[in-house]
Amino acid sequence: MIDFITNNSDAIIQKTWEHFYISAISLLLGIIVAVPLGVILTKTPRIAKIVLSITSILQTLPSLAILAMMIPFVGIGKVPAIIALFIYTLLPILNNTYIGLNNVNRDLKAAGISMGMTRVQSIFMVELPLAIPVIMSGIRLSAVYVISWATLASYIGAGGLGDFIFNGLNLYQPDFIIGGAILVTLLALLAEFILAKIERLATPKGLKIER
Amino acid sequence: MLKMEHVSKIYKGGKKAVDDMNIEIERGEFVAFIGTSGSGKTTALRMINRMIEPTKGTITVDGQDLSKKNPVSLRRSIGYVIQQIGLMPHMTIRENITLVPRLLKWSKEKKDQTAEKLIELVNLPQNYLDLYPVQLSGGQQQRIGVLRALAANQDLILMDEPFGALDPITRDTLQDLIKDLQQRLGKTVIFVTHDMDEAIKLADRICIMHNGKVIQFDTPDNILSHPANDFVREFIGSHRLIQEKPSAKIVDDVMITPVTISLEKSIDDAIRTMVKKRVDTLFVVDGQNHLKGLIDVEGLTAARHKTNSVSDAMEKEIFYVKNGTKLQDSVRRILKRNLKNIPVVDDEHRLLGLVTRANIVDIVYDTIWGDEDESQSNQQQEQ
Structure with a gap:
């Protein structure tokens, strides 16, 4: 194992970085699309049902299949990998945004409106701040998923820590397999840790105070 | 000040929540809408700030037809105290009090001044302004709920069973408080309740509603002494009728x-x-x-x-x-x-x-023997 690290230190740093940014970009795209979409869906419950079922169907497709299906359309490399992973991040974030906003106490929403808030003000002043903990837990879940699935992206030439694992499999090198797996796990734990910190910061103070 | 003319709210399927309501409320009056659940009292209240749109009829404030106003700015001009307290848990007390001023885009100094001035009215210390609702007791929270309805200097304040969730002693204190505030600040208050004691204690006039119709709209004294019909008599309860009879002593x-x-x-x-x-x-x-x-x-x-x-x-x-x-x-x-x-x-x-x-x-004497004295003297006269 020590040999694996010393012999491949440059590659480790490079692959970890690749792995990180493939995951980060997919997650970021997921957040940019899914949070606003979730907000809009809460205003149109009927469409919400349809959209949420479509995204959960997408979720059930095997990730390897999605990655493979990307090849005819966008070829191989990082772009198809990011697109495929992005699709995977959608559901947890969308779902949690939708649930988080819907679970905001109706009396509070009504209070806001009856004080004279517009719909948009209600979303930004009441609904989103109160839904942040739920939305953030969706993002954390997505982050962990996306980091572990990004391993498979190596299969379509996107690089990342998956390269170690696939090389290890091809060359019968257990060191590479285990080393790669451990690095992916560490990356996922680190992401979880950082996002938990961000969640803590983003949650309004009034929601954190105990009685 | 406020006039409701032939106002009805009919839901799909023909259920009449409010049926041809006609009332007029003067400036500075404290009016209670009272009735059992389903009587239409809350619907009537919510039509005033257009949280519910009337199906028929017109509501005017100072002669202006509400249906022609922008509902958002209308709501900012009417104070509203809700049943479930409804303070925003993610905002400080200061932010909660100055929510409507914030919507009206007041300057920070003006908002701070307002918050500091208002919190004195309800006998809470200044440092509470930077606490969060969860750190206050239910009674204190509802005081803030009342202040929130006053912050933008609204003349008309609607209250939807504001003290329903509070214990009796806290409720009593808050009743005193809002009656005092209402008189001191000269606000017009419309108050929904199902508690007759509360209505008698607070209201200048009581509007008794049943099945969407106004049954009687009069001062507490007149309602107690001349209930319009058996429903009203039953609703206010016989014990109150008797109680109020013997001593109009002040x-x-x-x-x-x-x-x-x-x-x-x-x-x-x-x-x-x-x-x-x-x-x-x-x-x-x-x-x-x-x-x-x-x-x-x-x-x-x-x-x-x-x-x-x-x-x-x-x-x-x-x-x-x-x-x-x-x-x-x-x-x-x-x-x-x-x-x-x-x-x-x-x-x-x-x-x-x-x-x-x-x-x-004296009261006990009046209540127990007051009637008897009368009847005894009547008997003596007959003899």
Whole structure:
């Protein structure tokens, strides 16, 4: 194992970085699309049902299949990998945004409106701040998923820590397999840790105070 | 000020929540909408700030048709206190109080001033402004809920069963508070409740509703003495009808002169006055006879080592009644709070007199034997 690290230190740093940014970009795209979409869906419950079922169907497709299906359309490399992973991040974030906003106490929403808030003000002043903990837990879940699935992206030439694992499999090198797996796990734990910190910061103070 | 003409709300399927409602409310009036659940009282209230749109009829405020106004700016101009308190948990008390001013884009200084000025009205300390709702008790939260409805200087305030979720003692305190605020600030208040005691205590006029229709809209006294029909009679309850009959006595009739002491006197003076006058409680007044607090023998003993001035030792938060209050109400308050006595003040908060537990005896006498006396004398006349 020590040999694996010393012999491949440059590659480790490079692959970890690749792995990180493939995951980060997919997650970021997921957040940019899914949070606003979730907000809009809460205003149109009927469409919400349809959209949420479509995204959960997408979720059930095997990730390897999605990655493979990307090849005819966008070829191989990082772009198809990011697109495929992005699709995977959608559901947890969308779902949690939708649930988080819907679970905001109706009396509070009504209070806001009856004080004279517009719909948009209600979303930004009441609904989103109160839904942040739920939305953030969706993002954390997505982050962990996306980091572990990004391993498979190596299969379509996107690089990342998956390269170690696939090389290890091809060359019968257990060191590479285990080393790669451990690095992916560490990356996922680190992401979880950082996002938990961000969640803590983003949650309004009034929601954190105990009685 | 507010006029509802032929207002109806008919839901799909033909259910009439409010049926041809016609009322007119004067500026500065305190009106209670009362009825059982499903009577349409809340629907009627919510049509005033257009949270619910009327199916038929017009509502005007100062002659302006509400349906022609922008609902958002309309709501910002009408104070609203809701049932479930409804403070925003993620905002500080300051932010909660100044929510409507924030929507109206007031400057920060103006918002801060408003918050600081308002929180004094409900006897809460300034440092509460930076706490969060969860750190306050239910009663304190609802005080803030009331302030929120006043912050943008709204003339008309709607209250939808605001004290329903509070315990009886807290509710009583808050009732006193909003009645006092309403009179002091000259607000027009429309108040939804299902509690007849609350309505009688607070309202200048009560609007009794049943199945969407207004059954009777009149002053509490008129409703109690001349209920419009059997429904009203049943609704207000026979015990209240009888109770209100014998004594229309007000506190001014029975109050005694209290023993007072002025603010700047020393504790020693206070003790000497108590001994001389044979009382255990002194009311503290300033030079113009404004009631400032009270000091009793227990308070004196506790404060004796800490201070020698009456103004430091006195109890500042005391209960009082205004002159003109019905004796029954003040006695009810004495009993509810287990007070020894209750001072009577005028509109300028000057001390006028004192109602004591001895007056309870009068009430009990009136209630139990008052009728009998009459009937006995009637019998004698017949003989």
